[in-house]
Amino acid sequence: MLDPDLTAQLRAIVGASHYRDDKEALIAHSYDGTPMLQALPDGVIYPESTEQVSAIMKALSFYKVPLVSRGSGSNLCGGTVPIQGGVVMVMHRMNRLLELDMDNLTATVQPGMITADFIHHIESLGLFYPPDPSSMRISTIGGNIAECSGGLRGLKYGTTKDYVIGLHAVLASGEIIRTGGKLMKDVAGYDLTKLLIGSEGTLAIITEATLKLIPPPKSKMTMLVMYQDLYAAARTVSAIIESKIIPATLEFMDNPTIRVVDDFAKLGLPLDMEAILLIEQDGDPETVARDIEQIRQICIREQADTIQVAATREEAERLLTARRSAFTALARLRPTTILEDATVPRSKIADMVRRINEISTKYNVMIATFGHAGDGNLHPTATTDARDVEEIHRVEQAFEEIFAAALELGGTITGEHGVGVVKAPFLEWKIGNTGISLMKGIKKAFDPDNLLNPGKMFAKETRKRVVIQYE
Amino acid sequence: MLDPDLTAQLRAIVGASHYRDDKEALIAHSYDGTPMLQALPDGVIYPESTEQVSAIMKALSFYKVPLVSRGSGSNLCGGTVPIQGGVVMVMHRMNRLLELDMDNLTATVQPGMITADFIHHIESLGLFYPPDPSSMRISTIGGNIAECSGGLRGLKYGTTKDYVIGLHAVLASGEIIRTGGKLMKDVAGYDLTKLLIGSEGTLAIITEATLKLIPPPKSKMTMLVMYQDLYAAARTVSAIIESKIIPATLEFMDNPTIRVVDDFAKLGLPLDMEAILLIEQDGDPETVARDIEQIRQICIREQADTIQVAATREEAERLLTARRSAFTALARLRPTTILEDATVPRSKIADMVRRINEISTKYNVMIATFGHAGDGNLHPTATTDARDVEEIHRVEQAFEEIFAAALELGGTITGEHGVGVVKAPFLEWKIGNTGISLMKGIKKAFDPDNLLNPGKMFAKETRKRVVIQYE
Known part of the structure; x- marks a missing residue:
């Protein structure tokens, strides 16, 4: 339960109808695209401007109440589940294309714009924005930036990080920062733009993005x-x-x-x-x-x-x-579908698929694999049943072993889905204890009170690493 | 003067001939490509492996002695001048191509490899590494990464940051970190690879880099x-x-x-x-x-x-x-040549050149402008004489006004040369006070005792901003 003074302030900032704490709103924002994860927030807020986001964060930081910003919640890592309660901020009202600059081939958009709407509009003008996550019909540009979304065109054209060149963002303190610009080159200090991309809402709330567009293929x-x-x-x-x-x-x-x-x-x-x-x-x-x-x-x-x-x-x-x-075909087989994205150097794809098949046999779970072969980004997908505790345990063991195998082959625990809650216990496997310390230091520089999307990326405890015997 | 126990340790790590504190070595490493900047180090060290770099940093951090890592010192921002003394680490012995992986189209190199040598070798194998800074005949890959170098091919192909996908680096503490890998997609935590690119040796010492190669144009x-x-x-x-x-x-x-x-x-x-x-x-x-x-x-x-x-x-x-x-033609006109790289959105190039010409007339200094029109990255270049204090003052005033004009036009104070010493007093103009605080926080997370390239990027005092009257 939030302090009534705080909720009064929040309602004053966005207007009474844009702050909700009725059960329906809370339940609707207690989960995202990730199976088997749910946690109720204390309130849901719908801002319409950078200034409102700033005012909201000033109020929340005064009361030390956590905030989870989200678009459509289509992520698969539990990135937008409010596991420590607090307020969920939904960016859907901030969904406008603010500017299309044909001289500089840039678009400036608000984070709540639906990715496919943006892409279709851009394409109707004879331009091209390549990042095309499978969720693009419902995902938002802001969510894509937070997760550094990839897609089918990633091999040739890169991912979201290759197209975001400027950001406006609000810090936990409510301060507003502006990074980059309509600039293809900018080396004024550390690259905060790239740092915010893929930071999963843990460093700042993105309120405006300048995107690079390119000529479309003929x-x-x-x-x-x-x-x-x-x-x-x-x-x-x-x-x-x-x-x-x-x-x-x-x-x-x-x-x-x-x-x-x-x-x-x-x-x-x-x-x-x-x-x-x-x-x-x-x-x-x-x-x-x-x-x-x-x-x-x-x-x-x-x-x-x-x-x-x-x-x-x-x-x-x-x-x-x-x-x-x-994905759709797999999802109808069993009640629960768990889609992962272990990634390896592309020369190791066959080895990785073979390992996945061996692991699925070992744990007697159904895992089908598809994905982006060109960039080694595979999606081993388990079909299972969340109500079957024993089977779910086996699925989890299998995925642990799959992550370990990906790392053994020079890969990573996630290529495009993010860490969130689901992969937090495995992050140290990839980046080491020193890497975790550095990332926590960065988090602290941005968000000293740990208010933005707390409990994500950094796990309380790292899972013990499976030792794999290669023949 | 360094503690004799420390210098004994340093000699023991690299071998006596690879640590020098004779006057010749100190003077040779007291300056870089930047005019009018010089400061003597206390010693110069030439490591040959990541492990030696780690041991050196452990020793230096124990004695709290600063370190400036450098390649050929061809930068133009004073980035490798040891303005707070300490040890200069020259990476030229670590100049090997460690691996060329034709399956994954990646090269793994040590930082001291000369850029042009690398490019020519890669091209002889029918592959392509696009970043081509003008200094490439003497610059090193490590220096390019530290400065996020651009070049003539940046418009179509991007800059150094678009081609570095994995790093080994040594922290101030001597700890070794490994980021990224032979992976086109990796979203496991904050993007430390991209953060280190362009960090000007202030966060870590890069000791190995995995670079993405592409097919060459026909x-x-x-x-x-x-x-x-x-x-x-x-x-x-x-x-x-x-x-x-x-x-x-x-x-x-x-x-x-x-x-x-x-x-x-x-x-x-x-x-x-x-x-x-x-x-x-x-x-x-x-x-x-x-x-x-x-x-x-x-x-x-x-x-x-x-x-x-x-x-x-x-x-x-x-x-x-x-x-x-x-550059060569301009450099022979007068004793001192100051090459800057104010950058604007490409639609603003003519406005910017006109402003530069007005400013050079106003301060009665000779400034010629050339550069990368496609990405708005201009190189206004003053020809002057470092011995003429009054004229140099006018040149400095002119550049201050040029930076202010670039920002007014939506640009930045540096497109590809870096901040270093020269542009540190102007960084706040671009990223604001809040941006500076965030960057200092990041610096602290990596290098709490401020041992790596101290005095760079962050100025003691921000220059008062010129107010420009546009007609």
Whole structure:
């Protein structure tokens, strides 16, 4: 329960209808896209300007009440669950495109703008904003920045961090900072813009972002390639990159995913294939045609079973359906779907998929793997049942071992989903005790009273690391 | 004078011949590429491994002796002048290419490797590392990372920060940290890799870097375009970008630069031109030809006086000579050359050049301007004489006003040269008092005793800001 003086102040700042503490509002903001995590906030607030956010933080910091800022809550790491209570700040009213600067090819947006709305608007003007997280139809630009979202186009075009060049943000104290600008180069001090990207709402509340736009590719081609051998698919990925082609998209699905997707989408996929690669190239038409032909030759050399190159955009959409429906198809199998994103150097993809399969057998859990092969960012996905405590325990053990395997292969515990609550116990495995201390020091410089999204990123206790025996 | 016990320890760590405190060594490391700045260190040390760097820092931190790490000292912000004495650490012995990973398209290098040596080696293997600072023939990769160096290819390809994906670094305490990896995506905690890039040796000593490589462009075309009207040149820059072409290089020289360059290189440039643009495009041959033709049409539309498109690589080299010799040509005019890098949104280039010219007239100093028009990164360059105290004072006043003008136009005080000593008094103008506090907090988290490159980035006092009257 918050102090009535505080809630009175909050209502005064945003207007009575934009602060809620009725049960419906509290429950609706007690969870996010992450399974098996829920915690009630004490209030929910909907600001409409940077100044209101600043005033809210001044009030909250005076009362030392925590704040969790969020967009649509589509994250998968528990990043926006208010595990220490306090106020949830929903950015959906701050959803405007503030400026489109065609001279500098920049857009300035508020954080609550829906990613897909932004992308469609930008594309209708003949421009291109590449980050395309799978959640883009509901996720917000602010949420994408907080999590440093990736997507299917990450291999060629990079992720959110490569497109955010300026920020306005509010600190826990209520102070407003402005970083970067409409500048492609700026080395005035430490790079606070990049530091805030991916900081998961723990350092500051982003209230405005300047995004870099680029010219769109003029054409695109799509192909779907099937393999009876997992390593042949992985070799294809490496061979494409080694031949100095960087495809726009280079996606992977393993056999369990293929089976489930086909059952769901009735695509007539051959069920005995060990792997499918979905490959897209974009750019000038001559380049695209040449690259796709070269990729086709590589696939033949690596003994692909079937190679389909889409002749039309409609056919391409059909090929894309397989990859796009992976999560949905998996989610309908069992009551609970846990999607992870262990990431390895791309040369280690086959080793990693093999390890995942061994681990899922060892713990007798159903794990299907798909993901962004080109950048080694895999999504091992467990289908399970949150009500079955014993099974969930096995799933958790399996994922622990998967994280350890990713690190053994030179990878990381999360490529694009963030740490949040879910991966906090494993962060030290990646960055070490010294890395944790540095990050806590940074957190303290921004938020000395630990009011912004407390309990995230840093765990009370690091999980004991699984020792993996490689043969 | 350092404690003899400490110097004995340092000699024991690196071997007697790799620690020097003779006058020659001290004087040779008392300055860098920045004019009018000199301070003697107490010793100079040449480590050969991360472990030695760690042992050195343990010793120095015990005695609370400051350390300045450096490569070739080619920076222009006083970043490696040991203004508080202590030990200068020269990274030239740590100059090896540790690994070239063709599967993952990464190179792992030690910090002391010369940038051009690295680039040439990479190119001989058919790969591409785009950051190309003008100092690349003598600068080191470590120095480039510390300063987040840019270069001529920044517009299309980005700067050093876009290519560093993993680091090993030693903290002031001697602890070793490892950030990132051979990973295109990694969101495990705050982005320490990006934070260290451009931190100017104030947070940690970089001892190993993993760099992202990309496929090289297949062809390149070069053109030189002259204008009688500065604004026509600036409009051309904006029109090119607006037409959705991002050239590989889009460089600018103003009239004073043209005159000096022609006198130096005898290129027969017309001396009455207000501006020259040097434009290069690279990529697949069809794309390059199409882009260059479209750019040519834009130049005609914007009433360029002369347009030369190089027919051969030799002719292209000749056109490039004009821009490449700008600094050298200016440097021979007077005893002291001060090269700055105020940066503005690219739509503001003409306004900024006009302001620079007004300011140089106002203070009666010679300032020529050239630079990277495509990303708004200008290099106003004063030719002066360090022995003339009165004139130097006027030059300093002029630069103060130039920084203020850049900020008024939405720009920054430094685009690629760094803050160091020279721009420390102006950092607050860009990032505000709150920004300074955050950065000092970050510094404290990494280096609580302020031993790494002390006196840089943060000034004792912020200069009073010039108020500019715009008409």
